[in-house]
Amino acid sequence: MLWQLFITFVKMGFISFGGGYAVLPMIEHEVSSQDWLTTSEFQEAIALAGMAPGPIATNSATLIGYQTAGLTGALASTVGIILPSLILIILVSALFYRIHDHKLLKSSFYGLRPIVTGLIIYAAIHFGFLGQSEQLFSWTTLATLIICAGSIYAILKYKLHPFTIIILSGAAGIVFF
Amino acid sequence: MLHAVMERLTKLLELFWAFLQIGPSTFGGGYAMIPVIEREIVGKRRWISEDEMADMVSLAGSAPGGVGVNAAAFVGYRVAGVAGAVSAVIGITLPTFLIILVLSVFYMVFQDHPKVEAALKGIHGAIIALIILAAYRMAKASIIDKTTTVLLIVTVGLLLFAAIHPIYVIMLGIAAGILLVRIKERLGIKVFMEKQPESDNRKQELIYPEYYI
Numbered sequence: 001m002l003w004q005l006f007i008t009f010v011k012m013g014f015i016s017f018g019g020g021y022a023v024l025p026m027i028e029h030e031v032s033s034q035d036w037l038t039t040s041e042f043q044e045a046i047a048l049a050g051m052a053p054g055p056i057a058t059n060s061a062t063l064i065g066y067q068t069a070g071l072t073g074a075l076a077s078t079v080g081i082i083l084p085s086l087i088l089i090i091l092v093s094a095l096f097y098r099i100h101d102h103k104l105l106k107s108s109f110y111g112l113r114p115i116v117t118g119l120i121i122y123a124a125i126h127f128g129f130l131g132q133s134e135q136l137f138s139w140t141t142l143a144t145l146i147i148c149a150g151s152i153y154a155i156l157k158y159k160l161h162p163f164t165i166i167i168l169s170g171a172a173g174i175v176f177f
Numbered sequence: 178m179l180h181a182v183m184e185r186l187t188k189l190l191e192l193f194w195a196f197l198q199i200g201p202s203t204f205g206g207g208y209a210m211i212p213v214i215e216r217e218i219v220g221k222r223r224w225i226s227e228d229e230m231a232d233m234v235s236l237a238g239s240a241p242g243g244v245g246v247n248a249a250a251f252v253g254y255r256v257a258g259v260a261g262a263v264s265a266v267i268g269i270t271l272p273t274f275l276i277i278l279v280l281s282v283f284y285m286v287f288q289d290h291p292k293v294e295a296a297l298k299g300i301h302g303a304i305i306a307l308i309i310l311a312a313y314r315m316a317k318a319s320i321i322d323k324t325t326t327v328l329l330i331v332t333v334g335l336l337l338f339a340a341i342h343p344i345y346v347i348m349l350g351i352a353a354g355i356l357l358v359r360i361k362e363r364l365g366i367k368v369f370m371e372k373q374p375e376s377d378n379r380k381q382e383l384i385y386p387e388y389y390i
């Protein structure tokens with residue numbers, strides 16, 4: 001079990017571009033196909049992961065590890081998802097002295113950036129409709145939409161800190177649901 | 178001999194301690210922590226130069242994983258090799274790890290409480306908002322010409338309708354980037370591979386771009 005968690009999150013770590021948002025749908029896929037958590041448990045795990053500092057993908061790895069196999073599970077998953085970053089950074093630092101203006105790296109990022117943008121857009125769509133087994137226009141959907149739109153407005157207009165947004169939306173959730 | 182070992186251990190401990198303090202300030206991950214690192218690592222401790230800082234920002238934002246962890250690995254490696262990278266990464270991860278454990282324990286006790294369930298449902302909406310904003314910022318920095326626009330549309334189409342595994346899409350993107358730049362240069366078309374600053378007051382954005390990759 002521990003090995004399974006570790007290997008799964010190593011794989012996720014290698015592709016967690018975009019600060020981790022891009023990899024969330026893949027984590028969801030792994031978690032449900034391995035029967036670690038149900039869709040609603042996963043959704044709650046992501047919400048909890050948003051309450052701690054640090055990238056949401058790493059945080060959700062820790063949470064999923066803890067919920068499936070306790071403290072050692074949390075440790076195995078966290079080390080798993082961080083290890084690829086560590087190895088890649090050390091390799092690149094050791095191989096290229098000047099990274100900033102390296103042509104091959106620059107041109108690969110030129111192609112990679114729009115792909116990661118696409119992955120994050122997909123993640124947003126995926127999360128918006130995840131676990132939507134009830135009819136499409138329910139009270140839950142509407143309330144989620146209101147909270148989502150309100151959060152975007154508050155961040156762009158009032159430059160609120162993400163943590164404030166998380167706390168406020170939690171309070172809104174208690175009022176709405 | 179003993180002196181050298183002690184000195185090395187002290188360095189590793191210093192790295193661990195410095196990043197342990199930076200850890201909790203990386204809320205939501207991403208570039209929020211770059212100014213903090215600059216103040217602590219470049220300014221106060223002088224572990225890396227301003228020049229290396231530019232390398233750090235582009236590498237930490239481009240490699241997979243969180244910007245914070247990547248930056249820690251970069252600085253740690255430059256200061257004290259592989260062991261340095263490991264201690265810096267442990268330092269930056271530990272506070273979050275402990276916070277998550279505490280949250281998990283609370284969650285296990287209160288998960289069936291209706292108010293807790295409602296709050297988490299509310300937070301779900303906020304998480305979607307954060308993902309949408311990340312996509313928007315990323316798009317602002319990455320969609321800079323027709324080529325990148327087409328790449329974006331193809332990616333979203335493939336993911337939604339072809340159920341192709343993202344890892345292949347990622348590899349395709351890297352290959353496409355290298356290839357297209359080569360072809361365009363052959364054809365004598367000038368390619369800007371990064372977003373160009375629009376005016377002087379955008380300078381800040383150029384140093385700390387808002388995208389994640």
